[in-house]
Amino acid sequence: MRQLLLALALLAGPAAAQSPREARIQRSIDLREQWQWLTRDIAFPAEWDEDGRRFHYRKTVAGGFAFVDMDAKTRRKRAAFDAAALARALGRLLGTPVDPLRLPFEHFAFVDNRSAIVAMIDYAPIRCTLAVPRCEKVVDRSRPRGFGVVRDLKMPARNDPHRSPDGRLEALVLDDNLVVRAAGGGRELWHSQDGSAADFYDPESIEWAPDGRHLALYRVRPGYRRVVTRVVAAPPGRVQPEVVEQLYPKPGDAVDQERPVIFDTGSGRRIHVAEALFPNPWRLSDLKWRKDGRSLAFGYMRRGFGAAKVIAVDADTGAAHAAISEDSNTFVFDERRFLHDVGGEGRELIWASERSGWRHLYLIDGATGKATPITTGQWVVRDIVHVDDTKRRIWFSASGVTPGEDPYHKHWFRVDFDGTNLVRLTQGDETHDASFSPDARLFVDVHSRTDRPEIAELRDGETGRVIATLEQGDATALAAAGFRPPQTFVAKGRDGVTDIWGLVVRPRDFDPARRYPVIENIYAGPHDSFVPKGFWPFGGFSGGDKAMGMQQIADLGFIVVMIDGMGTANRSKAFHDVAWKHLDDSGFPDRILWMKALAAKDPSLDLGRVGIYGGSAGGQSTLNALLFHPEFYKAGVAFAGCFDNRMDKIDWNEQWLGWPVDKSYLDASGVVHADKLEGKLLLVVGEQDSNVDPASTLQVVDALIRANKDFELLVIPNGEHSAGRSSGPVSYAQRRQYDFFLRTLGGMPAGD
Structure with missing residues (x-):
C-alpha cells in the first residue's frame, strides 16, 4: 500500500505543482482577501433621517463592516440594527448564508418610523423589518421604461386613483382616457374621449393643481418596443437552455412622445398647450404645479441633447413660454441638469x-x-x-x-x-x-x-x-x-497647457533598476471622471477598488496607471467637449503623452510593452487602443465592451454621439474597424449582460474572423455586466486576464 501511495504521489506531483507564473498569479489573487479587512474605522458617507435628528453610516471593523447610528443632538452612537439577526433574515430570502460583518449592501434607508430598512441588493430593493427581522423584495408597481424613454406597454401602468387636494374627487385612466369621478369610486363627472392605445393618457403622470381647479398629465404616443433576446445556455439546476427578453431601446429608435395636457376639473374642458416650444422631445420631466395653481412647469430636452428648456404653462389659457433656455453647439449634459x-x-x-x-x-x-x-x-x-x-x-x-x-x-x-x-x-x-x-x-x-x-x-x-x-x-x-498608496502624477495634455492627472501603482517588490511593462486601466466614459481620489483601496465611495485591482496586476511585474484624459467630466466645458461625436478619441492623445512624460522621469517604464484593460465603455476604449493606436498599445483585455454604439443603450450613446445616428457612430465602431487590429486581444463577455447587449461582443468576433485576425475570447455563462470585474472574490476571468498579460507583455522578476 505504501508503495502504491508513493507511486500515486509521484504521478500527481508534476500536475499539482504550480509553475512560477501560476504561483505569482495566485499570490495576486489572494492579495485582496489578505488585505481588505485590515483597516479600522474607515467611514463611508452618512445618510440622514428625514427629520434631521439622526444619521447612520458604514465603517470598517475587524473582519468586515458595521453600520453605526448616531443621534446628532446627543452624539450618542449605537449599532444601526442587529446585524446577526438581519443576516439570518437576508440569508433566508437570498437562499445563501450571509455574514453579518459583510452584509450585501453599502447603503440603506430607515422607513416606517425606523421599524424597517430598505436597501438595494443586486440592483433590486429589499425591505427588512427590524424588531423581528424578516426580509422581502419590494415590488415596483410602476410601468417599466426602457432607459427612461420607452414604456413597456406589455406591463400594466400604476393606476391608483389620484385624490384632489380637497379629497372630494379622484382621477385615473380607464381605457386610455382620463376619468374624473367622486372619491372612492363614486359617480363619474366626466372623461376624455380621444385617448387610444396609440395615443393614451398616462395615469402615472397625473398631477392636481394645489387649488384643485385644474389637473394635468401627459398624453403619450408610444415609441418602438425593441427587445433584446438572450439565451441562458446553462441555467443553474436545469438542463435545457432558457430564453430571456429585455426592453432595450437603441440609438435611433423611436422614443415615447409626451405632450402635456391640462383639464378644467369642473367642466372637463381640455386646455390646449401648443407644442412649438418643445419639438422632438427626448424626454419631458415630471409636471410641477406652481404654488398658486395658476401655472405649471416641466423640463424639456430636445433629442440630440443640443437644447434644454424649462417650459411654464398658464393653466387657464395653455399659453407657454420658455422660462429657461439652454443651447449648446455640442451637448447639454442631461445627468447634470x-x-x-x-x-x-x-x-x-x-x-x-x-x-x-x-x-x-x-x-x-x-x-x-x-x-x-x-x-x-x-x-x-x-x-x-x-x-x-x-x-x-x-x-x-x-x-x-x-x-x-x-x-x-x-x-x-x-x-x-x-x-x-x-x-x-x-x-x-x-x-x-x-x-x-x-x-x-x-x-x-x-x-x-489617496x-x-x-x-x-x-x-x-x-x-x-x-x-x-x-x-x-x-x-x-x-x-x-x-500596502503603499499609489503615486499621483501630472503631465500636460495634447494642447501643451492643460494638466492631465493620473495614478501610478508599482509592484511591492519594485526594483528601479529593472524595466517594467506598463498597463493602463482605462475608463473614459464622458459621464464622469474616474481616477480614485479617496483613500480606501477596496471599493466604495472613493472608487478605490480600482487601485486594489491595479496593485494585484502590478505585483505580477507591471507598472499600472490610470488617467483622466480629455473628454471626461468635472473639468471645463472645452475639456469635456473633446468627447462629443468622438468616442473613438477616449483621451488617447493625452494618455500617451502622460505615460511618455512619466517614462521620461522614471526609466523603469518600458513603453515598448504597453497593455490596456477596461470594462463597458472601458472595454470599447481598450479595443480602440489596439485599432487606432497600435504603435503604442500592444495588448488589451476588453470586458463587456459597447464596441459599436449603435448596439448599445439609447440614452448614453445619443448623449455623446447625438441624434440621428451618423458617421460618428461608425468612426468609433470596433466592428467597422476590426480589420485594423494589431497586437494581442482578449475579449470577455457575460452571457446575460443586461447593460450592454452581449451581441456587441459577438459582432466584433464575427468581424475579426472575417478579417482573419487572431484574438482570444471568453464567454461567461450566466455572467452579468460585471462578469470578471466584480469587487468580490477574483473570478476565473481575472485569472485569465493576469495570465494573458504575462504571456503577451512579460512581467515577473527574472528569478520567478
Missing part, C-alpha cells in the same frame, strides 16, 4: 449651466429668462445639495477652486442668491464627501486622499466648524502588510 423653483412660485429659478465654459449657478427671472450669475470662475460646481428660500442661500460642492490643488478634489461651500457671502466649509488638499441634514444646519464630512485614510466629522453647516470627530481611519495594519 439642476433646477430649483424659489418658493414654488415660478418667479425666480436656480439653474446650473455651462454657458460660461464652466458649470456654475444662475438666478433666472422666471418671466423674462434673464440669467444672473451666482457663482463664477474657472472652476466647476459639482453637487447642489440644499437651497434655503428664506435665507436665499445655496449649499454646494465644487472642484478646481484652489490653484495647484488636484482639480478633482471636492470641497463644500455656501453662497447667497446674489453671489455674495461665499463661505468655504471644508479645507485642505483632500477630497470631501459630505452628507447634509435636510435643513443643512449640520453635515457629516468624510475626507481623505495617501490619507478617511476621517469622518460632524460639522456646522453655516461655518464648517468641526463639532465632533466621528471616526479616524486607521490603516496601520494595512501599511504593515505592505
Whole structure:
C-alpha cells in the first residue's frame, strides 16, 4: 500500500505543482482577501433621517463592516440594527448564508418610523423589518421604461386613483382616457374621449393643481418596443437552455412622445398647450404645479441633447413660454441638469449651466429668462445639495477652486442668491464627501486622499466648524502588510497647457533598476471622471477598488496607471467637449503623452510593452487602443465592451454621439474597424449582460474572423455586466486576464 501511495504521489506531483507564473498569479489573487479587512474605522458617507435628528453610516471593523447610528443632538452612537439577526433574515430570502460583518449592501434607508430598512441588493430593493427581522423584495408597481424613454406597454401602468387636494374627487385612466369621478369610486363627472392605445393618457403622470381647479398629465404616443433576446445556455439546476427578453431601446429608435395636457376639473374642458416650444422631445420631466395653481412647469430636452428648456404653462389659457433656455453647439449634459423653483412660485429659478465654459449657478427671472450669475470662475460646481428660500442661500460642492490643488478634489461651500457671502466649509488638499441634514444646519464630512485614510466629522453647516470627530481611519495594519498608496502624477495634455492627472501603482517588490511593462486601466466614459481620489483601496465611495485591482496586476511585474484624459467630466466645458461625436478619441492623445512624460522621469517604464484593460465603455476604449493606436498599445483585455454604439443603450450613446445616428457612430465602431487590429486581444463577455447587449461582443468576433485576425475570447455563462470585474472574490476571468498579460507583455522578476 505504501508503495502504491508513493507511486500515486509521484504521478500527481508534476500536475499539482504550480509553475512560477501560476504561483505569482495566485499570490495576486489572494492579495485582496489578505488585505481588505485590515483597516479600522474607515467611514463611508452618512445618510440622514428625514427629520434631521439622526444619521447612520458604514465603517470598517475587524473582519468586515458595521453600520453605526448616531443621534446628532446627543452624539450618542449605537449599532444601526442587529446585524446577526438581519443576516439570518437576508440569508433566508437570498437562499445563501450571509455574514453579518459583510452584509450585501453599502447603503440603506430607515422607513416606517425606523421599524424597517430598505436597501438595494443586486440592483433590486429589499425591505427588512427590524424588531423581528424578516426580509422581502419590494415590488415596483410602476410601468417599466426602457432607459427612461420607452414604456413597456406589455406591463400594466400604476393606476391608483389620484385624490384632489380637497379629497372630494379622484382621477385615473380607464381605457386610455382620463376619468374624473367622486372619491372612492363614486359617480363619474366626466372623461376624455380621444385617448387610444396609440395615443393614451398616462395615469402615472397625473398631477392636481394645489387649488384643485385644474389637473394635468401627459398624453403619450408610444415609441418602438425593441427587445433584446438572450439565451441562458446553462441555467443553474436545469438542463435545457432558457430564453430571456429585455426592453432595450437603441440609438435611433423611436422614443415615447409626451405632450402635456391640462383639464378644467369642473367642466372637463381640455386646455390646449401648443407644442412649438418643445419639438422632438427626448424626454419631458415630471409636471410641477406652481404654488398658486395658476401655472405649471416641466423640463424639456430636445433629442440630440443640443437644447434644454424649462417650459411654464398658464393653466387657464395653455399659453407657454420658455422660462429657461439652454443651447449648446455640442451637448447639454442631461445627468447634470439642476433646477430649483424659489418658493414654488415660478418667479425666480436656480439653474446650473455651462454657458460660461464652466458649470456654475444662475438666478433666472422666471418671466423674462434673464440669467444672473451666482457663482463664477474657472472652476466647476459639482453637487447642489440644499437651497434655503428664506435665507436665499445655496449649499454646494465644487472642484478646481484652489490653484495647484488636484482639480478633482471636492470641497463644500455656501453662497447667497446674489453671489455674495461665499463661505468655504471644508479645507485642505483632500477630497470631501459630505452628507447634509435636510435643513443643512449640520453635515457629516468624510475626507481623505489617496495617501490619507478617511476621517469622518460632524460639522456646522453655516461655518464648517468641526463639532465632533466621528471616526479616524486607521490603516496601520494595512501599511504593515505592505500596502503603499499609489503615486499621483501630472503631465500636460495634447494642447501643451492643460494638466492631465493620473495614478501610478508599482509592484511591492519594485526594483528601479529593472524595466517594467506598463498597463493602463482605462475608463473614459464622458459621464464622469474616474481616477480614485479617496483613500480606501477596496471599493466604495472613493472608487478605490480600482487601485486594489491595479496593485494585484502590478505585483505580477507591471507598472499600472490610470488617467483622466480629455473628454471626461468635472473639468471645463472645452475639456469635456473633446468627447462629443468622438468616442473613438477616449483621451488617447493625452494618455500617451502622460505615460511618455512619466517614462521620461522614471526609466523603469518600458513603453515598448504597453497593455490596456477596461470594462463597458472601458472595454470599447481598450479595443480602440489596439485599432487606432497600435504603435503604442500592444495588448488589451476588453470586458463587456459597447464596441459599436449603435448596439448599445439609447440614452448614453445619443448623449455623446447625438441624434440621428451618423458617421460618428461608425468612426468609433470596433466592428467597422476590426480589420485594423494589431497586437494581442482578449475579449470577455457575460452571457446575460443586461447593460450592454452581449451581441456587441459577438459582432466584433464575427468581424475579426472575417478579417482573419487572431484574438482570444471568453464567454461567461450566466455572467452579468460585471462578469470578471466584480469587487468580490477574483473570478476565473481575472485569472485569465493576469495570465494573458504575462504571456503577451512579460512581467515577473527574472528569478520567478
